[in-house]
Each structure stands twice: as structure tokens, then as C-alpha cells.
Amino acid sequence: DAKTTQPNSMESNEEEPVHLPCNHSTISGTDYIHWYRQLPSQGPEYVIHGLTSNVNNRMASLAIAEDRKSSTLILHRATLRDAAVYYCILLSTGNQFYFGTGTSLTVIP
Amino acid sequence: EPEVTQTPSHQVTQMGQEVILRCVPISNHLYFYWYRQILGQKVEFLVSFYNNEISEKSEIFDDQFSVERPDGSNFTLKIRSTKLEDSAMYFCASSGGGSSYNEQFFGPGTRLTVL
Numbered sequence: 001d002a003k004t005t006q007p008n009s010m011e012s013n014e015e016e017p018v019h020l021p022c023n024h025s026t027i028s029g030t031d032y033i034h035w036y037r038q039l040p041s042q043g044p045e046y047v048i049h050g051l052t053s054n055v056n057n058r059m060a061s062l063a064i065a066e067d068r069k070s071s072t073l074i075l076h077r078a079t080l081r082d083a084a085v086y087y088c089i090l091l092s093t094g095n096q097f098y099f100g101t102g103t104s105l106t107v108i109p
Numbered sequence: 110e111p112e113v114t115q116t117p118s119h120q121v122t123q124m125g126q127e128v129i130l131r132c133v134p135i136s137n138h139l140y141f142y143w144y145r146q147i148l149g150q151k152v153e154f155l156v157s158f159y160n161n162e163i164s165e166k167s168e169i170f171d172d173q174f175s176v177e178r179p180d181g182s183n184f185t186l187k188i189r190s191t192k193l194e195d196s197a198m199y200f201c202a203s204s205g206g207g208s209s210y211n212e213q214f215f216g217p218g219t220r221l222t223v224l
Contacts, residue, residue, distance in 0.1 A: 034212075043200045043202075043215035043216055044152060044200070044202075044215045045215065046212035046213065046214065049212065087152075096157065096165050096167070097142075097144075097152075097154055098154060099151050099152040099153070099154075100151060101151055102151070
């Protein structure tokens with residue numbers, strides 16, 4: 001399974017942008033970069049995914065480094081509801097998701 | 110908005126008993142998955158299922174586990190003889206056709222407690 005490295009925890013003030021980093025230096029050319037989050041006592045929830053280009057959706061933006069060895073999930077205005085564990089996952093051929101320990105995001109009112 | 114549902118929400122069983130966890134994936138999805146999360150630990154992949162057969166499974170998914178899609182809507186995980194260490198949240202997920210890289214939609218989970 002391809003490895004990702006994320007900080008264990010981060011804090012953000014409410015209504016401010018949050019940049020959640022992920023390193024994946026061993027990424028291969030066909031690996032997609034997926035981000036999921038898990039709110040307390042819930043199942044994981046899809047946030048965004050991309051391959052090479054930056055991606056935007058209604059929840060977040062994904063900035064992918066040119067060499068693809070790192071990516072950043074950007075929440076444009078953090079809300080209390082965004083407090084969760086955020087997982088950066090590489091999806092290779094086949095469809096196994098390997099969840100790491102993720103980044104626990106605390107949003108401060 | 111369509112969603113994945115799971116029943117029961119909480120299952121308590123005695124060690125050695127068989128349990129069946131049930132999931133109803135999103136109706137037009139083609140790929141189905143089971144994951145588990147032991148309390149306080151990370152989410153672990155168990156198995157993926159496509160075209161009525163297992164496409165991948167992890168080393169956790171041993172002979173005690175089996176999956177089935179008995180009809181057009183349900184997707185089940187059976188644990189034949191439960192052990193204490195099987196106590197965990199079990200999540201079902203499904204994803205749409207066209208690509209296995211599509212987003213996976215997760216259900217709310219079944220909490221399995223083995224006594």
C-alpha cells in the first residue's frame with residue numbers, strides 16, 4: 001500500500017482557511033489522491049480527489065504539487081462542522097483504500 | 110440524496126456465534142466494500158466486491174468472513190464464529206460504475222460487540 005504522511009493534529013479558527021498537508025513521496029503515476037473525512041461517530045465521508053491538476057468542489061479545494069509528491073486540502077472557511085479526522089489516501093490500481101491515522105482538525109469558535 | 114444504509118446499528122453477540130451484518134448500497138452502484146474500525150484505531154479495509162465476486166480482500170478477511178449479495182439490493186458480511194477481537198464498527202461502502210476510482214459512499218456503520 002502506498003504511504004501517506006499527515007500531521008496528527010491541526011487547529012484552525014472558525015471562518016478562517018485551513019490548509020491540510022499530505023506527503024506521498026512514493027506515489028506512482030497511476031495513483032489517485034483521495035481525501036476523506038470522518039466526523040465523530042460517523043462513517044468516512046468523501047471530500048475530494050484528483051490525479052494531477054488542482055481540483056475544486058463545493059466542499060474544498062485540492063492543490064497537487066507539480067511532482068505529485070505532496071498535496072494540500074484547502075477548506076476555504078472552516079466551520080465547527082468541519083471538525084473531523086481528515087484522511088489523505090492514495091488509490092492505486094484496484095480499489096483498496098488504506099486509511100492512515102489522518103489529521104485530527106479542531107475548529108476553534 | 111441517495112445513501113448507504115446499514116442494519117442493525119448495534120449488534121451484541123456471544124463469542125463463537127455467527128453474525129450477519131447487512132447493508133443496502135446505493136441502487137445504481139456496482140462496487141461494494143466492507144471496512145472495520147476497532148475503537149480508537151484507524152479504518153481498515155476488509156473486502157471489495159464487484160460483478161458478484163470478491164475483487165480484493167485484506168489479510169484480515171480470513172475464512173471466518175464471507176460476503177454475499179443475495180438479491181439485487183442487499184450486501185451482507187457474515188462472521189462465522191465471532192471472537193472478542195471482532196468487536197468493532199463495521200462500515201459498508203459502495204461506489205458507482207465506470208471506474209473503481211470513483212468516490213466511495215459510506216454507511217453509518219454497525220457496532221459489533223462480542224462478549
